[in-house]
Amino acid sequence: MKLTSITLAVGAMMASTAIASAADCETITLGSAISLTGKYATNGVHAKNGYEFAIKKIDEAGGIKFGGKCYNFNVIYYDDESKGDRGATLAERLISQDKVQYMLGPYSSGLTKAIAPVTEKYGIPMVEAEGASRSLFNKGYKYLFAVLSTSEQYLASAVTLAGEKAVEGGKTAGDVKVAIAVENDPFSLDIRAGVMEDAAKLGMKIVIDEKLPRDLSDMTAILTKVKLVKPDLLVVSGHSKGAATAVRQIGEQKISTPMIALTHCEAADVTGNFGAAANDILCATQWSETLSYSDPIFGTAAEYEVQFKAAYPEYASKKVPYQTAQASAAVYVFKDAFERAASLDKEKVRDAIAATDMKTFYGGIKFSEAGNNIAKPMVLRQIQDGAYNVVAPSAFASHKVNWPRKTN
Amino acid sequence: MDQIASNIGLLIDYPVVNLKIIIDGVMIGALFALAAYGLALVWGVMNVKNLAQGDFVIGGGYVSWWLVKNVGLHPLLGVPAAFVVMALLGGALHGTPVHQWARSQKKPMIIVSLVTGFVFIVATYLGDSAGSIAGYAGMVLTILLIINGGIYNLVISRVIERDLFTSLLATFGLAIMGAQIMNLLFGSDTQSLDLGYDTLYFADGLIDIPIAKLIGVIMAAALATVVIIFMKRSRMGQAIRATAQDARAARVLGIDTEKVYAFTFSLNAAICGAAGAIIVMVWVIQPFYGITYSVRAFVIVTAAGLGNLPGVIAAGLGIGAAEQYGSHVFGIGYQQAIAVMLLLAVLVFRLMQQKRNRQVLQ
Structure with a gap:
């Protein structure tokens, strides 16, 4: 009894220090147009939950640390209604009105295809997790990176x-x-x-x-x-x-x-x-919780599944979809790239992303010249x-x- | 080209496959015919070209699916349940004592709709989808009851006997709204009910007839028969036919055409709902599948002509079979194209026929 109360107290203290340290951190704002309504709504929400879960985990682990400061991610989401033209408009709005400097991807290859020309035009690095079509990676895009295996x-x-x-x-x-x-x-x-x-x-x-x-x-x-x-x-x-x-x-x-x-x-x-x-x-x-991948933030693939279900009880009775896991991995890529770039400059961040070579709970991540992940098998x-x-x-x-x- | 040739070769090498294709086609055609019959009804009686026809079908499918998954109803009972719910939604209560009572009881009705609305919001917030759908349905039903009985008074009564574009635009809007509401309520995933019945096999397993499909087709046929008898024998059926022939004359003779319109429209919604409930236990549904059934219904009615019931049924079964043949020979991607090509062919044939008639007149 006593022991449990002590552990609880210690746990609470640790939690409060974590919150305190996280609260001291500055914010890095990412943007994402994602399908919250329309035909891709189900998977769009899976992806958004994956982003949010990763942000929470990174926050709990002390945030993104470089240059003696720490940062936390915050994402501005817009609903693209599962429509390509809407996605492109919203990407435009995120970049020019909300001054977003870094983007997370939308859901589906079609939406990614619609948004990529916009991010490319403004030179905004975008790490996407839900667009697998290989036609995304033969257009010579410099700012598009995908953590998932391509669809062929x-x-x-x-x-x-x-x-x-x-x-x-x-x-x-x-x-x-x-x-x-x-x-x-x-x-x-x-x-x-x-x-x-x-x-x-x-x-x-x-x-x-x-x-x-x-x-x-x-x-x-x-x-x-x-x-x-x-x-x-x-x-x-x-x-x-x-x-x-x-x-x-x-x-x-x-x-x-x-x-x-x-x-x-x-x-x-x-x-x-x-x-x-x-x-x-x-x-x-793309991913299964039984695979033997792991990393310091999320633990093993199996641990990711357990923690995610604890954070999102609506998934308790089903499998955590891979769409969620890869969305979390995309946020993790950004964290890693910011720390290696040690800068908020989007060009430096872009170069750091291009040089990514990491092991995650989702599998290895290493980008080809074209921006697709070549380190993870299907x-x-x-x-x-x-x-x-x-x-x-x-x-x-x-x-x-x-x-x-x-x-x- | 090679594929087409080898596909035709298969038909010749295995003649029994022809029979299978026809059986499959007739089975799906029976449901097309059901939706088309409803369309012929509202088109003929009210001159409303209902573009939301397919969305009523899918709506009925979701009603049945939801009741089966959340209330534990047997899928076969989902068919009458969808019939009743869609009839109410369509406007079956318009002009009835219940509707008059609901109008006189505005205050308590408003309270009921506010309470159910509150249940909807709270349940949605808590992520309890069953509660949220029940709350939403209660809210919608009471609101519909207050303003009248259903979609009929809300939209359709305003476009009857108006020109083509008014009714097309209004029902097109209804179709978009319907699909989006279903998407919000039930999610965008494909749904289907598995009855768990066995499949019958003939001809070395080349012909397979799932019992669920067979039951579905028998139910469709039974419903069609009941509706036909109803139209022939009952007072309401006679009134509907009289209104279709000449609405003004019918009014002069004491038929409440307003009531007939509301009844016809809700009957159509109910037929579609039942068709949808059959579809969900035999095929699959998705909030945005309505358009495929709308297109088929339009093709069938245009080809068969209004008020030609045997024609509608024959055209429905024929289109089903033609689509199956077409998708066997040209590939399944051309299924819908074949329906539309058939329509084109029928229209061209009709024009030529009329031209000949006109020449005779001259």
């Missing part, structure tokens, strides 16, 4: 895995038939390009190659074809509606393809909504009895992949 890598490891399984089964990788169904948007088309590239390298045959409409609610036509041509790997990417429709109808039509890989399984909550139908499906993810998880287990790449795998998929 999302499902490419599924192709490798399918090849390995074919070899194990006594066939060659060249015998593998691949079916692709992706939405007709920049992100999903990148995924298709990545799969096509890797499949071509291994000499695989693409037997179905279809584009899903934006308002997809029925893909029986594709699945019927899958039944007829019997591919060895089926790749579907169409945001959460694609994942939901695919899992639902794959279950209904008893599609027996041995390997099926999707994106956005978590966002569509395929395990909660469709139960057994989701079993043995592979899901691409991860494939398989839904095994309702749980997401990492199965590829093999260096990080915690479980063995179930192959072929069992169809119920």
Whole structure:
């Protein structure tokens, strides 16, 4: 009893000193136009929570320290309503009216694409965490940096895995038939390009190659074809509606393809909504809390998950989405860059960001010349009895992949 | 091009697939036909081109989804529930004793709406989505009751028999509002209800009919039949048909056309709501999916013509099947394009037909 009260008192004292020291710090203002309403609202809020959580953690750890002073982040948010033109206008307003010198990214590749020309024009460094399209990184942007893996890598490891399984089964990788169904948007088309590239390298045959409409609610036509041509790997990417429709109808039509890989399984909550139908499906993810990454601010990936859930109880019953983790990582990149630059000058900060080479709970972060992160691989998880287990790449795998998929 | 050729090849190699495509198409077509029938009703009777048709469908889907997830209703009971809620929202109570009573009881009604509004704000603040939606629904319903019975008096009664653009603009606004409100209330994620029923298989598993889908189609057919009988046999049905033929003559003969309009509109909303509740248990819904159903409903009504009920049903099923065929041959990305191309073809054919008729007249 006494012991607990002492620990409590010590804890309270430590907390109060932390607050006191944080209160003495000056403020560095970041800006972000993010989707709080509109079609990206769910993920926009995930990202915003990730930013806010990181700011709180950095504050608790004593803030950003350089030149004998300490600083804390404060972010000005505007709601871009999930619309590109609105995003660009708001970026303009953040920079010219609110005098923001550093930006955090919006949600989605499309919005990032709309905002990047503005930040580039004013020479404002932007670290973004939610725009994965590789078309963002071939425009020669100097001030755009992304902590996440680019989208063509999302499902490419599924192709490798399918090849390995074919070899194990006594066939060659060249015998593998691949079916692709992706939405007709920049992100999903990148995924298709990545799969096509890797499949071509291994000499695989693409037997179905279809584009899903934006308002997809029925893909029986594709699945019927899958039944007829019997591919060895089926790749579907169409945001959460694609994942939901695919899992639902794959279950209904008893599609027996041995390997099926999707994106956005978590966002569509395929395990909660469709139960057994989701079993043995592979899901691409940027990050998983079971990975062995760690850093001094957030601890390990698993600790990040626990602390985040404590701070945001609404996530208690679900998995912390990777969109949140990477948003936190983006804020962490800024902290690291400010400390190395030891300056508030945006050019110096930009150069410091470009030289980033750090290990975080989210994975390694090191930017290429183009600004994308080249130090972190994509991860494939398989839904095994309702749980997401990492199965590829093999260096990080915690479980063995179930192959072929069992169809119920 | 190779893909198209190989897709057609598949149809020839596996003839049974043709049957499967037609079955799938007819199943989704049945729901298009339901939404289109509602549209034909308001278009024919009230001359209102309702662009919010699809949003009523999605609204019904969310009503059912919410009741199933939060109240524990069985998904099949979600269909009548969505029918009733959407009818109330549409304006089913307009002119009824309940509506008159609500008008006479303005003060207590205002208090109820303030209280439910307060519940909405507090629940939203606390992050309790069930409470916030219940509070919001209570607030909206009481406010709608005070001003009248539903969307009908708020918007539609002001645009009946006006010119094309007034009704198009008003209902377009309604559609945008509806989609955004659903987005705020239910979030932007795709939702769907899994009944957990099995699937029936025929022809070596090439033809699959999920029982849930079958039940959905049977419910749609049953609803359509009931509505048809209602229109033929009941006094209200007769009054609706009389108003459609000549509103002024109907008024002269003692039909309260105002009541008929309100009833027709709420009947349409209810039909759409039921269709949405069926869709959510067979396919998936999302706040912004309304437009796809609006487009199909317009295509079907335009192709079939107003007041041609068998035509609407045939066109609905036909478009469903044509879309499935098209998406098999050209790729699923062209599904909606095929619906619109069909409309174009029908319009061109109609024009040519009329031209011939005109020449005969000359």
